[in-house]
Amino acid sequence: MADLTDAGLLFVLSGPSGVGKGTVGRALRKRLPQLAYSVSVTTRPPRPGERDGVDYFFVAPPRFQEMIAQGEVLEWAEVYGHWYGTPRAFVEKLLRSHIDILLEIDTQGAMQVKERYPDAVTLFLLPPSLKELRKRIERRGTETREAAAERFRSAQVELTLAPRYDYAIVNDRLDEAVRRCEAVVVAEHCRSRRLRFPQYAAEINREEDIR
Amino acid sequence: MADLTDAGLLFVLSGPSGVGKGTVGRALRKRLPQLAYSVSVTTRPPRPGERDGVDYFFVAPPRFQEMIAQGEVLEWAEVYGHWYGTPRAFVEKLLRSHIDILLEIDTQGAMQVKERYPDAVTLFLLPPSLKELRKRIERRGTETREAAAERFRSAQVELTLAPRYDYAIVNDRLDEAVRRCEAVVVAEHCRSRRLRFPQYAAEINREEDIR
DSSP: OOOSOOOOOEEEEEOSTTSOHHHHHHHHHHHOTTSEEOOEEESSOOOTTOOBTTTEEEOOHHHHHHHHHTTOEEEEEEETTEEEEEEHHHHHHHHHTTOOEEEEOOHHHHHHHHHHOTTOEEEEEEOSOHHHHHHHHHHHOSSOHHHHHHHHHHHHHHHTTGGGSSEEEEOSSHHHHHHHHHHHHHHHTTBGGGSOHHHHHHHHHHGGGGO | OOOSOOOOOEEEEEOSTTSOHHHHHHHHHHHOTTSEEOOEEESSOOOTTOOBTTTEEEOOHHHHHHHHHTTOEEEEEEETTEEEEEEHHHHHHHHHTTOOEEEEOOHHHHHHHHHHOTTOEEEEEEOSOHHHHHHHHHHHOSSOHHHHHHHHHHHHHHHTTGGGSSEEEEOSSHHHHHHHHHHHHHHHTTBGGGSOHHHHHHHHHHGGGGO
């Protein structure tokens, strides 16, 4: 199928803590295998089952500092005492190779990426309600009651950032949220301003003889 | 599934003569039955099988003139000696009722609609190649060889309008073109700038007591 654009697009899936970025992102990549996942680098210790180089690149704080100093991370944020970042070289290599990338990052990081790559497509996941968001944060159960309460308070502030994103999608039913994210990926590739019309015009000129 | 916007959106499916607007539009409405079809009004005589009030409203030229004079058509164009237009009252009633509408119209009409409704979402269908477009125009077989040649010449001029549209989609494989149009409809409903964030904020305020 002819696609008029061969540029790799950078998609940013973000939203408040607990909204389900990881779950939606995984399901989306399953439906769109051509969408590369950018493995983040973090100073947070691995949770049970997490693998280095797959879920995250786990590094010690001094190495993370060095990466920032060397400009090796595209965006970074401190979240509850740990650092998270996106390795720049990996992302830029894929985009140059015309491969789409999905970043699943927090709201601080998403705003940094949009500033550096205005052409990035940003998606904000919204909870169906605040009540449900609180439940999801508490259900995680990997932190103290107090940490969860703090996470919920921050999430409410983060929600006010939604209008700054290109798209906002309610993560109520997972399959419906994923369907909408997929539609954004497909539609963004059809935006006229991304298309290589000069090439198309060239084809028209080449074909003039068929008139 | 929660949808943050309840506005009806106006979609305009356009493209050069012969590109397959009708075929793609019909298939798209089959997949998205909530997408209302705007029946155009025309002075062209019915082709075999076309029904009044379903495919078009067929009217005599004097009645069409009167409709223009009374502001009863949203856009109109003369195409190969016949007039085509979109009844304004019908479209505006649906939009007010929060129903999406699909207009399948020629490029002159599409540009008029975008000017009057900047919020309309415009899609341009491209042929896979000029050679294929010429084939499609000739295959129709409802007009003289000369008329078909003239239609093909105009189509080449119309193709240069593609960059002015919001989206451009190649109609190569029908199912793929329809899938892309569907993605545009779904994605446009998720655009942040269309969402009723004030209402969402109100919900946040209502729920403050659950903290």
